[in-house]
Amino acid sequence: MAGEPLIELRDVNKYYGRLHVLQDIDLTVGRGEVVVVIGPSGSGKSTLCRTINRLESVDSGTVTIDGKPLPEEGRELARLRADVGMVFQSFNLFAHRTVLANVSLAPVKVRGRGREEADRRSRELLERVGLLAHADKYPAQLSGGQQQRVAIARALAMEPKALLFDEPTSALDPEMINEVLEVMQQLARDGMTMVVVTHEMGFARSAANRVVFMADGRIVEDRPPEDFFTAPSSERARDFLSKIL
Ligand code: ADP
Ligand code: MG
Numbered sequence: 001m002a003g004e005p006l007i008e009l010r011d012v013n014k015y016y017g018r019l020h021v022l023q024d025i026d027l028t029v030g031r032g033e034v035v036v037v038i039g040p041s042g043s044g045k046s047t048l049c050r051t052i053n054r055l056e057s058v059d060s061g062t063v064t065i066d067g068k069p070l071p072e073e074g075r076e077l078a079r080l081r082a083d084v085g086m087v088f089q090s091f092n093l094f095a096h097r098t099v100l101a102n103v104s105l106a107p108v109k110v111r112g113r114g115r116e117e118a119d120r121r122s123r124e125l126l127e128r129v130g131l132l133a134h135a136d137k138y139p140a141q142l143s144g145g146q147q148q149r150v151a152i153a154r155a156l157a158m159e160p161k162a163l164l165f166d167e168p169t170s171a172l173d174p175e176m177i178n179e180v181l182e183v184m185q186q187l188a189r190d191g192m193t194m195v196v197v198t199h200e201m202g203f204a205r206s207a208a209n210r211v212v213f214m215a216d217g218r219i220v221e222d223r224p225p226e227d228f229f230t231a232p233s234s235e236r237a238r239d240f241l242s243k244i245l
Pocket of ligand 1: 016042043044
């Protein structure tokens with residue numbers, strides 16, 4: 001059902017040695033919601049993403065995906081983790097495999113799909129991100145923006161309940177940023193639940209239901225974009241916005 005909690009973090013704390021990198025994090029992302037996370041470098045945005053699908057463990061608190069607490073390890077973790085796809089700044093495509101094979105690989109290996117069915121579905125996804133004509137190429141033959149769109153198709157191929165994006169356009173040349181943001185906008189319109197770390201404030205304004213502003217491991221603000229951008233309530237956010245806008 002739209003709006004019911006899909007991702008829930010309750011009182012999450014995490015340390016790297018003495019660094020308290022996530023402090024008392026409470027965050028709920030409803031089904032179909034788009035939450036944009038912004039904040040200064042080092043504020044814990046990537047760590048937050050990585051704890052959501054247990055690429056990192058937490059020291060206290062709970063992470064719940066679709067009503068199920070994420071276990072520390074084991075087969076159940078692998079299954080639940082696959083419910084949340086992740087798209088990174090560096091696209092991490094397999095260089096020695098075709099675009100189509102990059103998208104089909106995990107559904108075959110992890111989900112146990114047949115090769116033909118996986119390839120058919122992958123072609124649909126490549127069409128959705130505008131790259132069907134490039135299915136038989138290798139990643140190095142594509143631009144950065146095209147490679148990132150392949151990475152998005154690859155994440156979608158696992159049929160995740162939610163997608164995390166950690167600065168998906170930060171490594172791209174400026175002229176390629178929009179083609180990736182447009183794919184993300186379309187996913188948002190199609191109802192995908194998304195957590196997006198980005199400095200693209202145009203995307204935040206137009207696609208986000210909420211903007212989460214982080215500083216020093218804390219969530220300082222969590223508000224609709226129209227409120228956040230017109231009247232940030234914290235000094236930290238005002239300072240941050242004055243530097244990037
Ligand atoms: P952001 O994505 O907002 O820039 P990060 O989540 O990457 O922030 O990092 C938050 C803080 O945690 C930074 O001070 C960073 O140096 C530190 N950090 C990140 N990953 C590790 C790690 N694996 N070990 C130790 N410190 C880390
Ligand atoms: Mg980061």
